[in-house]
Amino acid sequence: MKWTSVHQDNAKRFAGALKAHGFDFYTGVPCSLLGALLEHIASDKAMPYYPAVREDAAFGLAAGAYMAGKKPAVLIQNSGLGYSLNVLTSLNLIYKIPVLAVVTWRGHGPDAPEHIVMGASCIKLMEDVGISVAAPDTAADLENALRQGVHVTNIQKKPFALFIKRGIFGQ
Amino acid sequence: MNSTEAVAHILKRLGNKPAVIATGFICRQAQAAAARPENFYMIGSMGMASSIGLGAALARPKQPVVVVDGDGAVLMNLGHLPMAGSFKPKNFYHIVVDNGRYESTGGQATISKDVKIEMIAKASGYKSAVGVATEAALKSALAKLFKSPGPAMLVVRVKPEKGEAPPRVTDSPEEITRKFSAALRNGK
Numbered sequence: 001m002k003w004t005s006v007h008q009d010n011a012k013r014f015a016g017a018l019k020a021h022g023f024d025f026y027t028g029v030p031c032s033l034l035g036a037l038l039e040h041i042a043s044d045k046a047m048p049y050y051p052a053v054r055e056d057a058a059f060g061l062a063a064g065a066y067m068a069g070k071k072p073a074v075l076i077q078n079s080g081l082g083y084s085l086n087v088l089t090s091l092n093l094i095y096k097i098p099v100l101a102v103v104t105w106r107g108h109g110p111d112a113p114e115h116i117v118m119g120a121s122c123i124k125l126m127e128d129v130g131i132s133v134a135a136p137d138t139a140a141d142l143e144n145a146l147r148q149g150v151h152v153t154n155i156q157k158k159p160f161a162l163f164i165k166r167g168i169f170g171q
Numbered sequence: 172m173n174s175t176e177a178v179a180h181i182l183k184r185l186g187n188k189p190a191v192i193a194t195g196f197i198c199r200q201a202q203a204a205a206a207r208p209e210n211f212y213m214i215g216s217m218g219m220a221s222s223i224g225l226g227a228a229l230a231r232p233k234q235p236v237v238v239v240d241g242d243g244a245v246l247m248n249l250g251h252l253p254m255a256g257s258f259k260p261k262n263f264y265h266i267v268v269d270n271g272r273y274e275s276t277g278g279q280a281t282i283s284k285d286v287k288i289e290m291i292a293k294a295s296g297y298k299s300a301v302g303v304a305t306e307a308a309l310k311s312a313l314a315k316l317f318k319s320p321g322p323a324m325l326v327v328r329v330k331p332e333k334g335e336a337p338p339r340v341t342d343s344p345e346e347i348t349r350k351f352s353a354a355l356r357n358g359k
Contacts (some may be wrong), residue, residue: 025230050229050258052222053250060219061254064191064226067211067352068234072226090215091223095344 003170007036010139011169015040015047017143018073021150023100025065026050027058028075033104035170038075055080059087063097073100078107078122078163079115088159089129098153098160100146105135105163126161135163142168172306174270174329175337179204180306181239181266181327184313188264189354190237191224193217193244195275196336197268201239203337208350212340218248221265225255228263228321233359235262235317242269242283249291255322256296263321265292270331278331292324300324 003011014037026049030038041047052058055076062072076084081103092099106112107119126133132152134145149160178200182190187209192201194213201210213220224238245251245267255263267288273279289300298320303312304327312325342350 025226027226050254053254056216056219057222057248057250057254060216060222060248060251061226061229063219064223064228064236065230066226067223067348068227068230068355069352070230087216087219091213091219094215095348097348 002032003036003039007169007171008040010142011036011040013139014142014146014169015044017146019046021146022071023073024048025062025070025072026075027052027061027072028102029055029058029077029080031077031104031106033077033106033164033166033168033170034075034102037169054083056083056087059084059092059099062099063091063095066097066099073102075102077104078118081122081125082118085125085129088131092159093130096157098157100149100153101159101161103161103163105165108165123163131159131161133161133163135165137165139168172304172309172329174268174274174332175200175334176306177268177309177327177329178239180309181268181313182207185209185237187354187358188235188237188317189227189351189358190239191220191227192239193220193241195241195244195273196332197239197241198340199337202340209354211351212342212347214340214344218244220244221248221251221255224265225251225258225260225263227355228260229258231355231358232260232262234355235264237264237266240265240267242267242271242288243273243281245288246281246283246286252292252295252297256292259296260322261320263323264316265297265322265324266316267324267326269326269328272331274331275336289324289326297322297324300326302326302328304328
């Protein structure tokens with residue numbers, strides 16, 4: 001596919017960091033910018049992944065898994081934040097159900113027309129509803145951003161959105 | 172049988188099984204029937220009860236998890252049905268109380284009278300999916316339900332409630348999360 005050994009190395013390191021932080025329930029809807037990471041997860045038995053039909057359903061699954069004692073991560077494209085906004089605001093935020101959302105940032109820089117509007121607004125959209133974000137520039141900054149996310153989900157019991165730019169896990 | 176009676180019968184049969192209960196009057200009827208700490212009362216994110224219950228069932232494969240859903244909510248998140256059918260948790264039980272209405276917004280009609288929800292569940296991979304419309308049939312179906320492997324669905328067709336709405340859910344959302352998490356984590 002479109003990912004290289006650099007993407008695969010980044011994916012392996014990040015997957016290791018996710019596991020080290022205790023994430024043990026994965027769900028989402030694919031994006032090509034997550035290509036190498038999703039490929040890694042599919043091959044790693046310690047990272048059970050449930051393909052959701054839509055992003056809001058992924059947040060629903062993750063909420064149930066959290067209350068049952070798991071530490072969930074949701075892997076989606078930013079286009080799915082639109083579908084998910086009601087779940088994030090009227091479930092996760094008010095019930096104090098944390099979740100790590102790993103969200104690709106389509107529309108950051110030149111991209112297909114359907115990604116331009118959400119690409120320009122997704123960070124602000126999250127911040128407007130009170131969800132903290134990180135958007136690391138490079139793979140080297142990923143683990144710091146993840147630590148920030150773990151802090152927010154563990155301590156504040158809130159969702160956290162870790163935005164993934166083009167080039168880290170796929171092109 | 173109206174929705175209040177159906178919800179009361181269902182709650183009576185749950186024992187200490189954790190149950191995610193759909194947004195709207197179903198939650199309020201469930202609280203009035205049996206205010207158990209194992210009830211996760213939803214007050215927002217309509218349609219998500221089924222996915223939340225499914226996530227919990229996948230995370231705790233030995234713990235039976237019940238969803239008490241509504242027809243409007245199932246129709247809103249229909250994509251949930253193939254997820255449950257595909258992931259196949261044996262411990263997932265999906266009860267749908269179908270009154271054909273959006274009761275809490277004033278009784279507007281849903282489209283459920285034209286839709287056989289249990290057939291969609293069956294086609295989506297549920298191990299069993301049946302519909303009942305009388306109290307006697309509900310009692311006998313409930314007795315069988317938890318002895319069968321999931322994912323299993325029971326659709327309960329009821330008459331709309333004509334009386335007063337029961338009181339709103341009293342616990343705060345945060346408190347609901349705390350109680351339900353404890354019920355799940357201390358369960359099987």
